[in-house]
Structures are given as structure tokens and as C-alpha cells.
Amino acid sequence: MPANSISTQTRARELLLRLxxxxxxxxVLDEGRADGWWFGAIIIACALALSFAAPFARAPFRWSITGAARFxxxxLYESIRGGWDVARRAFGGAIRVEPSMLTYATHLRQPTARVFFAHVISLLPGTLSTDLREGEVTIHALAGTEAxxxxxxxxxxxxxxxxxxEEGAAS
Amino acid sequence: MSAIDAISVVLMLAGAFFFLAGTVGFLRFPDLFTRLHALTKADNLGFGFIGAALALQSGSWAVAGKILLIWLLLMVSASACSLLVARGALRNRIEPWRKP
Known part of the structure; x- marks a missing residue:
């Protein structure tokens, strides 16, 4: 992702978000106790500094809260469908799987979004990402037609x- | 038994069901790729339900948050592992099983 417009405002937002x-x-790790706060403060300061250090700094990505609320x-619903689908096929008298492979060209532009997409494909019903290069995800499907x-x-x-x-991206 | 205990029992049973389904699928499915399907989907759901039951029983938001965090890390590692295993298999020319 080229850093085309990283303004001070974006930086401040990023800093607050990470904090x-x-x-x-x-x-969460301290299970809600407050007595070790000074130790926590040191660790958090170190982690915050480290997260901006060069080897760990990642390409900035944009995300939306409403998008997350909808996602x-x-x-969750699709995960349950995915698990139920596997259970149905596993417990069936004869194993009912008709696997196929296909390549899907994604319109997503941000690398983080593409990696996220490939990971979620594997958690949803009937599909498993088997490769991701540039904008192409190779998918192994458990059943169903290509369409x-x-x-x-x-x-x-x-x-x-x-x-x-990236609303404009997916068509 | 309180309502929370009753809900926890139901969630636990659902979690155990999906873990069992994942394991049965893992044993019965025909090849590496189909077995990865069974592991990634059913096991994540299994932990999701059991984790939800444990979070309810803990009675603490911080502990519930910790369990949620473990679940998120588990999903990331499960899908990353399955992607790497599947990619390794494909690049070593392991052909996916097809229905004869």
C-alpha cells in the first residue's frame, strides 16, 4: 500500500487506537485486577513503541466500525452454518463430499484486506483457501457447483x- | 440449577458436538484438503461454544474477554495453518480427491 496520505490526524488516530x-x-490478560497498574503501564508503553518500530510496522489499512458491526x-451465522455443514457430512451414512477447486480473482486492494479475506474463506461453509498470490485466491470447495x-x-x-x-472494490 | 447454569450446559453440549463432528470428519473424509475443512470449521465452532459457556460461568468481563481473545487467536492460527498446509500440499503436487 503506498503511503499516499498519512496525515497527522491519521497518525494521532492510529496512536490512540493502538493505545x-x-x-x-x-x-483482559490481568483479569481485571488493578494492583499491578504500574507494571502494566511500562509494558504498554514498550509495546506501543515497538508497534511503531520499523520491523513491526505494517501497511496502514482503513476499516469501518459500521462495517465491523455488520460483519x-x-x-457468526456463517460459522455455525459451516460447522453444521461439516457435522452433517461427517455423520452421514456415506461421506457426501464432491470437492472441486477454483481460482477467485479478488477486487480487494489492500494487502491486509486480502489476507483477511483468504482466512475468513476457510472458516465459512464449504470453502477452504489453499493459496493466495497477488489478487488471486485458490479455493477448495467441499461440494456445490462452481457458480x-x-x-x-x-x-x-x-x-x-x-x-x-473498499465499497467501490467489490462488484 | 440457575438459568445461567442451564444455558452453560446447553452451550457445552453444543461445543462437544462440534468437536466430535470435526474429529469424525477428520477421520472419515477422503483426503488432506477435505480433512482440513473438518478441522478448521468444526473445531473453531466447538471452542466458540465451550468458550461461551466458560465465559458465562466465570462471571467476570475480564475473564470473558480473555476467552474471546483466545478464540480469536485460535481462529487466526487454525485458518493460517490450514492455508499453509494446503498450499504446501498443492505445491508438492498432491492432487485433491475427486468423486469417482
Whole structure:
């Protein structure tokens, strides 16, 4: 991702966001106790500095809170469908799988969004990412026609695009 | 038994069901790729349900948050591992099983 417009405002937002994430992580890891706060403060300061240090700095990505709010229930519902689908096929008298492979060209532009997309494909019903290079994801499907698999993947891609503020990307 | 205990029992049973389904699928599915399907989907869901039951029983938001964090890390590692295993298999020319 070329750093075309990293303004001071974006930087400040990023700093606050990371601070909030680290604070909640510490609170969770410490199971809500407050007596070790000074130790937590040192660790959080170190982690914050480290997260901006060159070897760990990642390409900035844009994401949307409303996109996330819409994504989470969709993801949970689809996960349950995915698990149920596997259970049905596993417990069936004869194993009912008709696997196929296909390559899906994604419209997502940000590298982080593409990696996220490839990972979520594996957690959703009937699909498994087997490779990701440039803008192409190779998908192994457990069953279903190619058109069905493509339609499901396209729906997921649209959700991921919403999550990463790339509404124009998914067609 | 309180309502929370009852809900926890239901969630635990659901989690155990999906873990069992993942294991049965892992044993019965025909090849590496289909077995990865069973592991990634059913096991994540299994932990999701059991984790939800444990979070309810803990009675603490911080502990519930910790369990949620473990679940998120588990999903990331499960899908990353399955992607790497599948990619390794494909690049070593392991052909996916097809229905005869």
C-alpha cells in the first residue's frame, strides 16, 4: 500500500487506537485486577513503541466500525452454518463430499484486506483457501457447483470490502 | 440449577458436538484438503461454544474477554495453518480427491 496520505490526524488516530487496544489487552490478560497498574503501564508503553518500530510496522489499512458491526453477526451465522455443514457430512451414512477447486480473482486492494479475506474463506461453509498470490485466491470447495461457490465467495468479498472501507472494490 | 447454569450446559453440549463432528470428519473424509475443512470449521465452532459457556460461568468481563481473545487467536492460527498446509500440499503436487 503506498503511503499516499498519512496525515497527522491519521497518525494521532492510529496512536490512540493502538493505545486503546493495548490497554484493553492488558486489562483482559490481568483479569481485571488493578494492583499491578504500574507494571502494566511500562509494558504498554514498550509495546506501543515497538508497534511503531520499523520491523513491526505494517501497511496502514482503513476499516469501518459500521462495517465491523455488520460483519460480526454475519460471520457468526456463517460459522455455525459451516460447522453444521461439516457435522452433517461427517455423520452421514456415506461421506457426501464432491470437492472441486477454483481460482477467485479478488477486487480487494489492500494487502491486509486480502489476507483477511483468504482466512475468513476457510472458516465459512464449504470453502477452504489453499493459496493466495497477488489478487488471486485458490479455493477448495467441499461440494456445490462452481457458480454457487463463486456467489458465496462474492457475498463474503462484499462484506470484507465494507469492513475495510473498499465499497467501490467489490462488484 | 440457575438459568445461567442451564444455558452453560446447553452451550457445552453444543461445543462437544462440534468437536466430535470435526474429529469424525477428520477421520472419515477422503483426503488432506477435505480433512482440513473438518478441522478448521468444526473445531473453531466447538471452542466458540465451550468458550461461551466458560465465559458465562466465570462471571467476570475480564475473564470473558480473555476467552474471546483466545478464540480469536485460535481462529487466526487454525485458518493460517490450514492455508499453509494446503498450499504446501498443492505445491508438492498432491492432487485433491475427486468423486469417482
Amino acid at each position: 486503546a487496544v493495548l490497554l484493553s489487552l492488558w486489562w 460480526i453477526p454475519y460471520f 454457487e461457490v463463486r456467489a458465496g465467495t462474492r457475498a463474503l468479498e462484499a462484506r470484507v470490502a465494507q469492513l475495510f472501507h
